[in-house]
Amino acid sequence: MLINKKISAQFNSVISNVRKTSELVDCSGASVFIIYNDNIVTEEYWGKHSKDPNSRCIQADTQFHVASVRKSYIGFAVAYAVNKGYIGSIDDSIINYISPRALQILNGTTIKHLLTHTHGLKMVNGEIFREFPPGESWAYRGIGIDLLTQIIKNTTGKTVAEIVAENVFKPLNFSETGWYGEINEKLVDVVRKPNDPSWTTSKSTDGDKMNMYVSSRELAEWGYFHLKQGFVNGKQIVEKEIIDIATSLQSPSTIDANFPQNGFLWFVKDLPARKSEIGELVPKGSFQILGYTGVTLLVIPQQNLVAVRAFNSFGSPNGFDYLADVKKFGDTIIECLLY
Template sequence: MRHDAQRSPAGAFRRLDAYMAEARERLSTGSALCVVRGDDVVHEAYGGRHGAEPGSRPIDAVSQFHLASVRKTYLGFAVSLAIEEGRIASLDDAAADYLEDAGEVPLAGITLRHLLTHTHGLRRGGEAGREFPPGTGWSYNNTELGPSLPAGAFQSLGVYGCAVLVLPLHGAAAVRMLNGFKPNPPGYDYLADIRRFGDLVLEALECASMKG
């Protein structure tokens, strides 16, 4: 990926940058924003610090964040790439065919699709047994599927500050990272917040396209 020297006009992203500053004030001590279209980074912005302690390191382009559930986005992409490369035949393959050691987790009847869509029915916290037969229900839980998977795979860690939005009509993606240092304020609506973020990203991309 290359950083495009001809960045979209800064004014197109002014409202989005103001939103990120507001998010830092309400939800965290620091944030990072990156908007990519095609192979170009069309906008990026960093602000705040890694913590509330005096002298805490400023957020910048090499800062690392706790990804939490955002890792599911990367996992989904990795699975789709494995299918394209022929490493996985189908999402409907048995999960046990790809996991060498799932410990005592009962994988019989569970497919990769069940794992990716949280319809596997496995109990929360890695306990043996099931909440429901595979494919008959939905549960967003923290089940760990043994040492053959990367640490944290298929886990929800409950940090709401981070988001990845894919915008196919624009050939773009936007990543918002917050360090999650502060607790969510009373009445905070995560879904409404993400919708607002998405609307501002779309507005900025459309504005930048008109100016470009």
């Protein structure tokens, strides 16, 4: 992707903010990358790929485990399927798109419910349970993602990885973004607690599992691709409508106004919401995605800005308020623009 580099000191306090966070969480390296007014203005890397003092230094081609940030790519694949007519509407019942042997417990659940974490489903010991009626509350559960990736494959005949590769990665020459079945030297070690039951990996490269790694610069470029609504390098890479629906508010009006607000899995900024992961100073129309590793991608269309922070931690130490921390990241960016 062709983006000029004009490094400036304007966002130095953001670098300081991310450095402070990297000292509070259990990581061995981190980075921050900002694109503002179509220029790369901040690009910083520090630390190493692992706690081994002889390990590789964090650098431009270092790929971080992005955890739930992968959901922005899944959201794109769903938006693509809707735009191309593979999915009639996100208001359709999910049982129209999955196995005819689908459980009755799925009745009443729409694709929109899956995209906005309002489906009310939960997987426990291999069985699906319902926590609340669809559209009446909000809960961040992995089963919604599993169902979405299944629906994408069933409707398009392609995997999430194939859709994003064909429509975005290849046209933009992305080479530091993907799902990996094997570790290589450019992938950071994920620092985590021993035997952490929430840590999973996979040999699958279909885009359906939590084994996605992306460099900070390509994650920022992924955000810039959305900021520009698919028009980059002088070309409309994908239909503008795909980006529009993916990053617009889709959460049902029936949920509590203080719950997080979502587009196609992206967290979006609309009316004030107490449980939002986006900073209070960040303007309406912005959208963000956050991973369990602390990797964060924030897009602020009103300011023509994309910001990425990346760490190689997994989870948060006791007493660390990750929600307040990620909000502060966004608010610090806005402070750099206002003062």
